Amino acid sequence: MNETATTSPRQGHLVSTTAMLIAAGVFIVVAGVLYYVGLSQGRKELATQKLQYEQQIEQGNQILGESKADLAKVQNRNYLMRARVDLYRTAVDLDQRNFGIANTRLHEAADALGQIQKDAGGIDLSKVAALKQSIESNDFTVAADLENQRANVLDFAAQLDAIAADAELEPR
Numbered sequence: 001m002n003e004t005a006t007t008s009p010r011q012g013h014l015v016s017t018t019a020m021l022i023a024a025g026v027f028i029v030v031a032g033v034l035y036y037v038g039l040s041q042g043r044k045e046l047a048t049q050k051l052q053y054e055q056q057i058e059q060g061n062q063i064l065g066e067s068k069a070d071l072a073k074v075q076n077r078n079y080l081m082r083a084r085v086d087l088y089r090t091a092v093d094l095d096q097r098n099f100g101i102a103n104t105r106l107h108e109a110a111d112a113l114g115q116i117q118k119d120a121g122g123i124d125l126s127k128v129a130a131l132k133q134s135i136e137s138n139d140f141t142v143a144a145d146l147e148n149q150r151a152n153v154l155d156f157a158a159q160l161d162a163i164a165a166d167a168e169l170e171p172r
Contacts, residue, residue, distance in 0.1 A: 076116050076123055080164045083112040087157040094150050099140045106153070110135040113160075123167040131159050 086109035093102035113132040118125055135156055140149050 072117050079112045079115045083109040084160055091150055091153045094146050099142055102140050127163050
C-alpha cells in the first residue's frame with residue numbers, strides 16, 4: 001500500500017483554516033471599502049441637506065424681519081389712530097362740558113403718540129414729539145366759551161392727520 005498517496009487529516013485542516021482566514025480578510029476589506037463608500041455618500045447627502053436647510057432658515061429669517069417691520073408699521077398706525085380717536089372724543093367731551101374726561105382723553109392721545117416706535121413707517125418723529133408736547137401742555141379749564149379749546153383740539157387732530165398722511169403705514 002502506498003503511504004505517500006494519503007494525506008494527513010491535519011494538513012487538510014490547515015488548508016481550510018488558511019482559506020477561511022483569507023476569505024475573512026477579504027470580507028473585512030470589502031466591508032471596510034463599502035462602509036467608507038456609504039459613509040462618504042451619506043456625508044455628501046447630509047451636506048446637501050444642510051445647505052438646503054440653511055437656505056430655508058435664511059429665508060425664514062428674512063420673512064421674519066419683513067414681518068417685524070410690517071408689525072411695527074401696523075402698531076404705529078394703531079397708535080396714530082388711537083390718538084386720533086382720543087382727540088375727536090376730546091372734542092365731543094368738550095361739547096358736552098365734561099372737562100375732566102376731556103383732559104383725560106387728551107392725555108391718552110399724548111400717551112398713544114408717545115408709544116410710536118422710531119424707524120417704522122416713515123413717521124416724522126420730530127413732528128410727533130412736537131405734537132405730543134403741545135398736547136401735554138394743554139389742559140382744559142371750565143369756560144363759558146369753549147370755541148378756543150375746541151379749536152385747539154381740532155388743530156391737534158389736523159396736525160395728526162397731516163403726520164399720518166405723510167407716513168408710509170400700509171403693510172405690504
